[in-house]
Amino acid sequence: MKIEHLAIWAKDLEGMRVFYQQFFDFESNDMYHNPAKGFRSYFLSFGEGARIEIMHREDVEEGGEPNANRIGLAHFAISLGSRERVDELTEQIRSAGYKVVGEPRTTGDGYYESVIEDPEGNHIELTA
Numbered sequence: 001m002k003i004e005h006l007a008i009w010a011k012d013l014e015g016m017r018v019f020y021q022q023f024f025d026f027e028s029n030d031m032y033h034n035p036a037k038g039f040r041s042y043f044l045s046f047g048e049g050a051r052i053e054i055m056h057r058e059d060v061e062e063g064g065e066p067n068a069n070r071i072g073l074a075h076f077a078i079s080l081g082s083r084e085r086v087d088e089l090t091e092q093i094r095s096a097g098y099k100v101v102g103e104p105r106t107t108g109d110g111y112y113e114s115v116i117e118d119p120e121g122n123h124i125e126l127t128a
Contacts, residue, residue, distance in 0.1 A: 002049075002050070003050040004050060004051065005043065005050055005051040005052060005053050006050060006051075006052055006053070006073070006076060007041075007052075007053040007054075007055055008052065008053070008054050008055065008120075008122060009055055009056070009057075009060050010054045010055065010056050010120055011056070011062075011120060012119065012120070013031075013040055013041075013042065013054060013055075013056040015119050016054045016118065016119055016120060017042050017044065017054060019098075019118055019119050020044050020052065020054075020118070021044070022096075023089065023092065023093055023096075024046065024078060025046055026044035026045060026046050026052070027044070027045055027046060028042050028043070028044050029042060029043045037057065038057050038058050038059070039055065039056070039057045040055070040056045040057070041053055041054060041055040041056070042054050074123065075115065075122070075123035075124060075125055076122075076124060076125070077113070077124070077125035077126075077127050078124060078125070078126060078127070079127045079128070080126055080127065080128065081128065082128055083104070083112045083128045085128070086104050086112060086113065086114055086126045086127065086128050087104050087114075089126055090103075090104055090114040090116065090126060093116050094116075098116060098117060098118070098119070099116065099117040100114060100115070100116050100117075101115045101116065101117055101123065102114055102115030102116075102125075104126075111125075111127055111128070112127065112128040113125045113126060113127045113128070114126045
């Protein structure tokens with residue numbers, strides 16, 4: 001078994017797609033559009049592993065304060081392969097004006113990681 005994809009509702013579908021392509025080299029399929037449901041989505045992928053589906057529909061409402069601790073998905077992690085790459089990408093994302101919510105560090109369970117926010121406040125761990 002493996003995780004095939006995770007899905008994120010987005011306010012700005014194009015902005016989210018550009019972010020993930022710019023910083024993580026995701027490839028995007030063509031937009032899927034279901035006019036009857038007002039639904040649009042992209043699947044973002046790179047190499048092996050799970051894909052990310054970013055989705056938009058006008059009637060989907062926000063679920064509380066961004067970054068609030070709440071039941072549900074807290075974050076997802078993208079492995080970059082080295083501490084140096086974690087440091088570099090963290091700085092690139094910060095320099096582009098996005099929020100770094102956890103500076104690069106070794107965690108108590110031995111991971112080297114930083115935590116950044118995508119344009120809509122979803123937390124992403126960048127791991128070595």
